[in-house]
Amino acid sequence: MFITLLTVITLVFALVRLAPGGPFDGERRLPADIEANLRAAYHLDEAIYLQYARYMGGLLQGDLGPSFRQKDFDVNELIAAGLPISAGLGLAALITALFLGIGIGIAAGFNQGTFADRLIMAVNNLNIALPTIVVAPLMVLIFAVLLRWLPAGGSDSIWHFVLPTIALALPYSAAIARLTRAGIIETHLEPHVKTAIAKGLSRSRLIFRHILPMALLPVISFLGPAAATLLTGSVVVEQIFDLPGIGRYFVQGALNRDYTLVMGVVVVYSAAIVTFNFFVDLAYAWLDPRIRLSQ
Amino acid sequence: MRQPLDSHTSRPNNKLKMRRSTRVSIILLSIVVIAAIIGPELSNWQPEDIDWDSMQQGPSLAHPFGTDLVGRDLFVRTMIGARTSLTIAVIATLVSLAIGVPWGAFAGYLGGRVDQFMMRIVDILYGLPFILLVILLVVLFGRNPYLLFAALGAIFWLDLARIVRGQTLSIRRALFIEAARSLGAHTGQIVWRHIIPNVAGPIIVYATITLPSVILAESFISFLGLGVQEPNTSWGVLIADGTATMESSPWMLFFPGVLLVTTLWCCNTLGDRLRDHREDIQRKPFNI
Numbered sequence: 368m369f370i371t372l373l374t375v376i377t378l379v380f381a382l383v384r385l386a387p388g389g390p391f392d393g394e395r396r397l398p399a400d401i402e403a404n405l406r407a408a409y410h411l412d413e414a415i416y417l418q419y420a421r422y423m424g425g426l427l428q429g430d431l432g433p434s435f436r437q438k439d440f441d442v443n444e445l446i447a448a449g450l451p452i453s454a455g456l457g458l459a460a461l462i463t464a465l466f467l468g469i470g471i472g473i474a475a476g477f478n479q480g481t482f483a484d485r486l487i488m489a490v491n492n493l494n495i496a497l498p499t500i501v502v503a504p505l506m507v508l509i510f511a512v513l514l515r516w517l518p519a520g521g522s523d524s525i526w527h528f529v530l531p532t533i534a535l536a537l538p539y540s541a542a543i544a545r546l547t548r549a550g551i552i553e554t555h556l557e558p559h560v561k562t563a564i565a566k567g568l569s570r571s572r573l574i575f576r577h578i579l580p581m582a583l584l585p586v587i588s589f590l591g592p593a594a595a596t597l598l599t600g601s602v603v604v605e606q607i608f609d610l611p612g613i614g615r616y617f618v619q620g621a622l623n624r625d626y627t628l629v630m631g632v633v634v635v636y637s638a639a640i641v642t643f644n645f646f647v648d649l650a651y652a653w654l655d656p657r658i659r660l661s662q
Numbered sequence: 663m664r665q666p667l668d669s670h671t672s673r674p675n676n677k678l679k680m681r682r683s684t685r686v687s688i689i690l691l692s693i694v695v696i697a698a699i700i701g702p703e704l705s706n707w708q709p710e711d712i713d714w715d716s717m718q719q720g721p722s723l724a725h726p727f728g729t730d731l732v733g734r735d736l737f738v739r740t741m742i743g744a745r746t747s748l749t750i751a752v753i754a755t756l757v758s759l760a761i762g763v764p765w766g767a768f769a770g771y772l773g774g775r776v777d778q779f780m781m782r783i784v785d786i787l788y789g790l791p792f793i794l795l796v797i798l799l800v801v802l803f804g805r806n807p808y809l810l811f812a813a814l815g816a817i818f819w820l821d822l823a824r825i826v827r828g829q830t831l832s833i834r835r836a837l838f839i840e841a842a843r844s845l846g847a848h849t850g851q852i853v854w855r856h857i858i859p860n861v862a863g864p865i866i867v868y869a870t871i872t873l874p875s876v877i878l879a880e881s882f883i884s885f886l887g888l889g890v891q892e893p894n895t896s897w898g899v900l901i902a903d904g905t906a907t908m909e910s911s912p913w914m915l916f917f918p919g920v921l922l923v924t925t926l927w928c929c930n931t932l933g934d935r936l937r938d939h940r941e942d943i944q945r946k947p948f949n950i
Contacts, residue, residue: 496927500885501919504905
């Protein structure tokens with residue numbers, strides 16, 4: 368976990384320093400002494416290992432450095448402004464995707480082979496193929512512009528988060544539904560389920576106590592890699608719905624060549640993913656008695 | 663497609679039973695590919711031509727897909743976009759093959775410490791927000807489309823390396839490998855001549871699963887304005903333009919959107935069907 372994070376930070380740092388052109392290359396070339404002063408102010412004139420040490424030292428204290436472009440802000444302030452929005456959106460989307468996906472998966476899995484199952488899975492397969500960049504604008508067009516039920520963009524009220532959350536959750540719900548269905552169908556054949564049926568357990572106890580915990584294991588392990596793509600998706604969704612989260616800062620920083628801002632966002636994202644993966648592993652062990660007991 | 667020697671993976675039913683969805687997706691995908699190849703030549707317009715008389719017009723006889731804000735024909739632009747998106751997808755997939763296959767094959771064949779070390783690297787890289795790193799690369803080194811190909815390919819080799827390693831482990835003790843070694847073949851020869859051809863099946867299946875992921879990744883990056891740049895175009899660029907003007911000219915979003923969705927659906931369906939016949943390959947969580 369720590370190694371992964373260290374690798375990312377080092378990689379990102381190296382990439383930024385390898386890049387041709389400095390952050391101060393604008394339309395007009397700056398006079399040499401001004402540029403030298405700027406470089407000194409941002410410690411860009413020091414030896415590379417000193418810069419690295421300085422950046423890592425700052426990181427250890429939770430300092431991501433100054434923004435190269437937005438003079439009055441440092442990266443911490445920008446990220447602190449965007450993080451609550453991005454984290455809230457991501458969490459809401461994850462919960463929505465889990466409920467929606469598991470619900471669909473249960474509906475299809477326990478009716479395997481019927482017409483309902485096939486219909487659900489056909490819709491689900493279409494959902495997998497629908498990229499956010501197509502679905503999200505369509506949702507804006509239908510629910511915000513034509514029906515006027517929900518606002519199209521911005522972050523003023525809770526209603527502004529409904530469309531982005533659903534747009535972000537949809538592809539995950541499709542993947543989760545698929546995994547849940549496959550898990551249920553497989554778990555049905557397990558001996559312990561047969562025993563449970565033979566004991567005459569009620570249907571709900573059978574489903575929630577004996578089938579779902581095992582059937583959901585693939586879903587749990589899917590959540591790890593999903594966290595990474597959830598963040599990527601949120602960059603796009605924040606762009607479409609005009610939400611001032613860190614994804615927006617990332618794209619702006621990328622377009623303006625604001626190196627420190629982009630670096631900061633990548634570091635924060637990576638830390639989030641690594642932490643999330645760690646909890647996914649814990650959840651996995653907790654759900655599967657075989658893993659839990661072997662430790 | 664040669665069958666691997668492992669008895670677990672070789673199944674008697676070698677035929678791809680054609681389901682209706684399989685046939686439909688093969689046909690649709692062929693149409694898209696043919697359109698991408700010859701489509702631009704069918705149109706009377708060049709992608710950069712401006713029709714001063716019809717700016718932002720809906721579909722008509724002269725412009726089957728309508729025109730964009732500055733009066734460029736959207737049919738020819740969508741076809742060029744298809745060409746760009748598919749080319750990037752194919753090249754990126756080839757790049758991922760070029761890295762992932764030897765990586766996995768050597769790790770699996772050599773085993774021991776080397777294997778552990780190589781796969782540890784894959785594990786570490788696996789947890790990274792790769793699209794973000796690609797964007798970072800694009801920012802730092804300019805918007806060179808070739809860099810985009812390479813960077814995208816460099817994301818997708820990880821899964822491939824894992825799969826190839828798994829397959830290689832299952833055949834590294836096979837008799838014909840032993841025979842090759844006792845005849846004095848060196849490691850490179852064994853991997854190249856004996857291992858890779860025998861794990862080709864799963865590699866091909868996995869490549870079909872990789873294609874839609876790359877198409878999706880490219881469209882995301884281009885949508886954000888960080889990938890393919892004007893005057894060149896791709897589906898992501900066209901969809902971004904269409905999104906900006908969808909209230910006044912929905913056709914600008916509709917046609918590229920439908921093509922992208924169709925292509926992704928076809929690739930996913932084909933990938934699923936192929937994978938159903940090879941249960942040794944896990945499905946990728948989904949896109950990217």
